[in-house]
Amino acid sequence: QKEVEQNSGPLSVPEGAIASLNCTYSDRGSQSFFWYRQYSGKSPELIMSIYSNGDKEDGRFTAQLNKASQYVSLLIRDSQPSDSATYLCAVNTPPGAGSYQLTFGKGTKLSVIP
């Protein structure tokens, strides 16, 4: 059973602070990792993807991957109230080539306080 675990939160941070969101996964064969943002009542939208160990930066967002520890994180610098949403971690563990199924965590709710 493939599992993706996230702290459900809520995680509250003041405006301008760094928000740190964490995710662990169970299947060592996992190859691709994604962070989706979901505003209340809306659909998930992709904000970051990461495929190799280390950091990947995109604007105020940094994704970090450590395959040895089976750990993925998302850092949001200079947090804004508009970042308040639920963040879903998703992992792709194809059983064979080309499966491309995503397993999602239940999400961490982030609240940025003005």
Add this chain to the structure above:
Amino acid sequence: DAGVIQSPRHEVTEMGQEVTLRCKPISGHDYLFWYRQTMMRGLELLIYFNNNVPIDDSGMPEDRFSAKMPNASFSTLKIQPSEPRDSAVYFCASRELGVETQYFGPGTRLLVL
């Protein structure tokens, strides 16, 4: 492109009734996914299609659920008969071959009374 289109956006029905959810994927996308989201279980994959062919339906909860994709631009998810525990948000998503990014539709909020 209009993105993934789902209808209806909201559905309220009574237990025992048939429910049909519809999805139009992004043009040119080869894969279509049906998900269900609840507070308790999060976002769960129900079934996905590649080039209109069902590839993995292991997430379909029981025989009351069925999905079809008669052509590249249309898919349905049917629940018959519906039960209160089927109440959830159902999302359709699509992606193109060779690209792992999935694009989600706005979802259908289903309430079974």
